[in-house]
Amino acid sequence: MSSGAADFEALLRQALAPVDPPADLAHRLESTLVSLTELAQEELDAWELSAMRDPRNWVRPLAAAVVGASAGTALVVLRVRARHRARKQRSKNPIELVERTFQDAVEEARRILRRR
Amino acid sequence: MAEEELPSGKADIDARFTELYKTHLRDVYSYSYYRVGNHHDAEDLTEQTFLQAYRHFERALREANGRPLRPWLIRIAHNLAANFYRDRSRKPESGIEDADMISAPHTTESLVEGREQLKAILDGVEQLPDDRREALIMRFALGMDNREIARALGRTDGATKVLLHRAIRQLEGIVSDPVAEPEEPRPEPAPDPEEARR
Numbered sequence: 001m002s003s004g005a006a007d008f009e010a011l012l013r014q015a016l017a018p019v020d021p022p023a024d025l026a027h028r029l030e031s032t033l034v035s036l037t038e039l040a041q042e043e044l045d046a047w048e049l050s051a052m053r054d055p056r057n058w059v060r061p062l063a064a065a066v067v068g069a070s071a072g073t074a075l076v077v078l079r080v081r082a083r084h085r086a087r088k089q090r091s092k093n094p095i096e097l098v099e100r101t102f103q104d105a106v107e108e109a110r111r112i113l114r115r116r
Numbered sequence: 117m118a119e120e121e122l123p124s125g126k127a128d129i130d131a132r133f134t135e136l137y138k139t140h141l142r143d144v145y146s147y148s149y150y151r152v153g154n155h156h157d158a159e160d161l162t163e164q165t166f167l168q169a170y171r172h173f174e175r176a177l178r179e180a181n182g183r184p185l186r187p188w189l190i191r192i193a194h195n196l197a198a199n200f201y202r203d204r205s206r207k208p209e210s211g212i213e214d215a216d217m218i219s220a221p222h223t224t225e226s227l228v229e230g231r232e233q234l235k236a237i238l239d240g241v242e243q244l245p246d247d248r249r250e251a252l253i254m255r256f257a258l259g260m261d262n263r264e265i266a267r268a269l270g271r272t273d274g275a276t277k278v279l280l281h282r283a284i285r286q287l288e289g290i291v292s293d294p295v296a297e298p299e300e301p302r303p304e305p306a307p308d309p310e311e312a313r314r
Binding site: 008009012015018022025029 | 133137142155159162234252284
């Protein structure tokens with residue numbers, strides 16, 4: 001490489017210096033990712049506390065665990081999370097919210113599985 | 117390269133994703149910033165890139181077969197940036213918004229001269245065809261090697277080398293003679309279909 005070309009590349013490197021992301025972006029992204037990874041577990045825990053006493057409800061957490069282990073988990077969580085506000089408005093109490101969330105997750109998982 | 121161990125459970129996948137995120141946040145942000153030309157849209161693009169990456173991370177780990185995931189991540193940002201322009205029917209903003217704030221050499225004379233030179237280069241980068249501009253951003257802002265750039269752009273290593281060479285030559289031409297007619301673009305080697313599928 002000629003020295004002229006090397007100089008130009010050095011200038012180019014200087015002009016296109018890496019740009020640090022704003023600190024608030026890093027915080028926002030981290031909290032979004034943490035929410036995504038914790039959401040399913042949190043809602044499942046709430047469901048278990050309210051419903052595990054009744055064996056008829058055992059099938060639901062079991063299905064959630066199956067969904068949770070599949071490759072489509074993230075997609076299910078993202079979509080279910082997107083509808084969280086609507087479910088909250090429609091629910092009279094936290095237990096009903098958990099039930100609606102769970103039904104939503106199961107339906108979303110079924111939709112994804114049907115497409116595969 | 118030794119095959120990297122695949123994650124065994126969700127917690128493991130999440131831990132690996134966190135590691136990927138921490139290692140490459142700056143890369144994705146830098147790429148986004150130089151693509152869209154302003155911090156606001158660069159933040160959106162970065163956020164969308166990582167959310168998209170999270171959705172497909174497990175599959176990407178399997179298919180990467182131990183290779184670095186940075187090209188895959190940058191390819192996501194590249195596709196999202198293309199959608200961003202298509203959806204909003206807009207072109208990259210003219211000039212990088214902080215071009216006047218580029219850090220420059222310290223002596224008084226060279227301060228002004230150096231700044232102008234760097235600004236001229238950035239303006240020149242904006243005038244390049246998309247693929248050449250992107251290859252330069254990947255090489256000089258992110259420090260990616262030919263192989264990584266080839267994977268991110270879905271081209272062969274050879275085609276990428278040619279692309280980078282032409283991009284630098286064209287940019288030199290623009291910077292040395294900014295009022296000259298833009299060079300008639302020569303056809304770049306076609307993307308590698310094998311890479312494009314990955």
